Amino acid sequence: MEKIAIVMEMIIHKNIMNLLKYLTIITTFFFFSCSSGNTQGGIPITPCDVEEQGVSMSQGNGNLQYTFNYFYDDAKTIVQYVTGHPQGDYYHIYSTQSSPFLDFYTFAINAGDTSTFDQSWNTTAGSYYAVDGTPFPQHNTIVLNTITGGTQVGDAIKITYNGGFSYLPSIALTPVQGDFCVTIDEVINLAEYVYITDGTNLKVINASNPLAPSLTHTIPAPTSYYVNTFNSVAYVGYFDAIEPFVSFVNISNPPTSNIFGSIAKGGNYGRLTDVVQVDNLTYISDEHKGFHKLHIANTDYARVDIHDVMSMVKKGNSLAIIDFSVGLRKIDVTNANTPVITNTFNLTDVDIASYPHTSGSYHSWTRTDGTDFYIANINDKKFKKFKETNFGYNLINEVNINGYVTALTIEGNYAYITTKASSLAPLQTSFDGVTMVNLATMTVIDSKPLNAASGVVIKANYAYVTDANGLHIYDISSSNLNLVQTYSNGFGNYISL
Structure with missing residues (x-):
């Protein structure tokens, strides 16, 4: 130089x-x-x-x-x-x-x-x-x-x-x-299908052409609000107490997707908040009953910890979870069958609250860019960056996102966050829309107002965002949010690829 x-x-x-x-x-x-x-x-x-x-x-x-x-x-x-x-x-x-x-x-x-x-x-x-x-x-x-x-x-x-x-x-x-x-370095496909919960159904939408998405299939799923996909299985979480804790959906052939199993709510299961895959096991966080380890093929289900968990993310051989007892907490999953709860945590800077609303639950979310950890908080309406040390997770930067988070995803150098308000106290005042944050500078570089923004996922150079009006597809190739299509039948509560 x-x-x-x-x-x-x-x-x-x-x-x-x-x-x-x-x-x-x-x-x-x-x-x-x-x-x-x-x-x-x-x-x-x-x-x-x-x-x-x-x-x-x-x-x-x-x-x-x-x-x-x-x-x-x-x-x-x-x-x-x-x-x-x-x-x-x-x-x-x-x-x-x-x-x-x-x-x-x-x-x-x-x-x-x-x-x-x-x-x-x-x-x-x-x-x-x-x-x-x-x-x-x-x-x-x-x-x-x-x-x-x-x-x-x-x-x-x-x-x-x-x-x-x-x-x-x-x-x-x-x-x-x-x-x-x-x-x-890698060969990837643009999203061929996205999966959206709308409180009534799980919708399977063909998005192979981002400019012309179309509804392919629906599966009845009353009060469904969460969905995530791993290894040809969609995990669907429900809000109402009479509906399952989680349903397992076979999506190996998306046009004929079907529910092949479920777990009922009860003494050991409350309300699903997040799902991650660890080897051949599935970990599910629960805002009322801790978090659970599942081996679906063997119907082997076990509760790992009883503390309420709002969200979690996998990095290397560990999970970072938002634990109601100690904030952001590390779980060693080097041996996926026997996770070890560690003393690495941060309680001071992490919002551990959750608030139910008519179609789901507000709670803080955590994700990683592969190096640092990020939390979108509820109460203080902030997006925070943490670095893991031998003594815990240290807060190193934050930015005001002016809203109560409903979903968080990180892709490359950016975070994408949906936020909205609730009629329930203390969540009445909030930016309603999607916000794009530069992770290096921790600054908001773009935002788009929506109507009850609820979910966001990224694939290649497109962001797929759900709200009450539909599925909004943004071109993010210019490092901002450029709307290219709105599909009205894509409205929903949450979205996964």
């Missing part, structure tokens, strides 16, 4: 200097994880030449010609091959570091494909690149050429680029050329 600063200081004209600085940030795609850089005259070691992940770039005119080579930090760069989009398969390459967040999308996935940068996603006319949600400026003639494409994890991708670029229309185009090479 020091070499770049030296090179820039050699350029006298201030406008050109600022332009090249911006070009260095923009056109090198993902140089944030660079490990080396060369000026012309040094030994050029381009990532593509040594079969590494990274980018090379040459820029300038005449004697002001500079070459930069950077190698990516694999841990901070995610390369996805995404299928199921109505306009075709695409690559999504993005960073998982702190700001600046970098996103690159392209439908040019086959050898010989070409594209140009576009100002919006969801167009086969070009590729899309953004830094912290700001699109690549249109003042350019840069053309991308796919040299090597791939469709499987481990496949190498090579894309070259060349053309001219100017950050401002008044400045002449500066020639830019180079190439970048990456390796596919």
Whole structure:
């Protein structure tokens, strides 16, 4: 990075200097994880030449010609091959570091494909690149050429680029050329089906085309409010005391989904609040009766702890749970059959309250980004970030979300939170809608008002949000919430993929 600063200081004209600085940030795609850089005259070691992940770039005119080579930090760069989009398969390459967040999308996935940068996603006319949600400026003639494409994890991708670029229309185009090479980390499908509880039914909705979802199947589920899916099973929780604690739904063939078992409420089971999968076991949290360990195939059910639990999330070999007795608490599940309750907890900063309402229950939620833990609180209307230490969970940052949480999900660098009010005290005043939070800065970057917002899930570059008016699908590829479709028959209480 020091070499770049030296090179820039050699350029006298201030406008050109600022332009090249911006070009260095923009056109090198993902140089944030660079490990080396060369000026012309040094030994050029381009990532593509040594079969590494990274980018090379040459820029300038005449004697002001500079070459930069950077190698990516694999841990901070995610390369996805995404299928199921109505306009075709695409690559999504993005960073998982702190700001600046970098996103690159392209439908040019086959050898010989070409594209140009576009100002919006969801167009086969070009590729899309953004830094912290700001699109690549249109003042350019840069053309991308796919040299090597791939469709499987481990496949190498090579894309070259060349053309001219100017950050401002008044400045002449500066020639830019180079190439970048990456390796596919994961292959994912856009959501084909979403599962929504609406208090009367479990609805199975085909969302393979996010622009035109359709109802595929319904299963009677009176007072159903919670749903989550693991390994071809949907777990449905019910609000009313005469309905089951949980039903198990076979979703291996979504159009013919059916309930194949359930557990009744009673002395050992109260009201379901969350579900996680641990190996071949299912853990279910219960806001009245603790949390439970289930082996569904063997109908082997056991209560692990009697303290009320509001939510839980798995990270590595442990669960973080919101325990009514001690706040955020750690459970060691290295041996899934014999979970161990630890002394790692935080009571001070965690809201352990829960409040019933007509179609479910308000309670705090916890999720993780794989590094830190996050809690969307009820009483103080805040979203909080915690770091696990040997002595407990330490609060390190928080942001006001102005509402009582109904659902929380984390994907990549962002959290998505639905909130709404209740007629019951003390929950009468609340923002009603979906809120998007930047996890690195813990700031709200977008929000959309809704009507009784109740659930949110993320798949690829879409957010699926439920409220009383329907299923709202937002394009999140530009690091904000852009509504692309509302499906009125998708109204509900909660949603899962």
